[in-house]
Amino acid sequence: MLSKSQISLLKSLQHKNERKENGLFLVEGYKSVIEFINSSYKIEGIYHTASFEPKMLNLSQKINLYNISVTDIEKISSLKTPQEVIALVKIPVHPPLNNQKLKQKFSLVLDGIQDPGNMGTIIRTADWFGIDNIICSNDTVDAYNPKVVQASMGSLSRINVYYANIAEVLPQIGLPVFGAMLNGESIYKTRFGTEGLIVMGNEGKGLRPDIERLISKAVTIPRTGKAESLNVGIATALFCSEISRNKLGSQ
């Protein structure tokens, strides 16, 4: 049985400041937990109900396992219908953004993405298309938010998510900066080349003016119907796909 203070700590990790202070976050559900176990993340403990068989985790490393009641797992879970296994995971301390690491590839830059579902989907999509790095403005939703972790479906374990003052950082990186904008060249005609940054703006407001100034190439997803806008997760995926198409085409 978990003590009141343990439950209180685990539960508090639903809040960003508590995650930051403790350097910890939760991963819920078997499939996601497995992906974090098989990653470079450090697992501090695994909490599971009696109905879950820890052998299924195939642990090769020593990790503390806690068999807890359904009531306790409901208390620490952020989900309406809690899963039977939850991992307590250490937030990694990223080495500072290394420009060298961004060369000869594409990375995503997110300017104020707010919705955790969108953020999680973007991480998952980046992982599908082999994009390793996502650089976020400091006001973008926290990647360790439980809803982000959930929507990323384990992909967060493989993608580097950096937070930075992107207005400062973008010019220092020294790569072509493609921006998703309403009045740009068609994404179907854009030559993306072999390296660059793809900048996506906030759900409602788009790119901020101080970021827009740093765009070297404005790119548009042509609209052939009537919707006012596309979901930002969808728009990001269309960029990732175009880059992937170019890469595959040139191989």
Added chain:
Amino acid sequence: MLSKSQISLLKSLQHKNERKENGLFLVEGYKSVIEFINSSYKIEGIYHTASFEPKMLNLSQKINLYNISVTDIEKISSLKTPQEVIALVKIPVHPPLNNQKLKQKFSLVLDGIQDPGNMGTIIRTADWFGIDNIICSNDTVDAYNPKVVQASMGSLSRINVYYANIAEVLPQIGLPVFGAMLNGESIYKTRFGTEGLIVMGNEGKGLRPDIERLISKAVTIPRTGKAESLNVGIATALFCSEISRNKLGSQ
């Protein structure tokens, strides 16, 4: 002030069987309400708080307006943070699916999509790319579910969503049937031609075997990274975009 029975009716529309029985659903928020007012949908009434200015609706038709309390709008809303205006809208009675209407264009077919957020995003994306018709298996989430309406951002007002036994209907339509599958031709190499159906499977299970049998062309979004799968809304958007690219390229 609304009577208890009015509140009870409006609130009950969060449930599919009640929507079906009453032939009504709710649209929440100014932007979406405006799109439904400017559509062929019949608006039965508009409920708003005192802080909302009905002039902003620019009504040219006669629609009953109800100035109600914040407490009442909270009661009928499905949102955590209710908007200040909600429309009560009649569910249209679609004429039966007309094969003639599907010729010389692309339509989406959804096989058991469960998540309302995904469904709403698919409707919004179809609307962006000028795809007018979506044919859903009977167990696909209801298009008038409040979360679907919300995520579709008004696009539901322009898209025809049909429900049918798709295993029966697909062969009758007589168009090429493209299926999103793991082992197919690359989406970047597929010749989509000028008409067809794009079939997307359930979030976890993919296409059902009796639907898979009806696919004339299996198509795959090539994976260059490590994620196990793509979100179905994302995958649908990549298909819509490829079709749009072909169409624009041939103009």
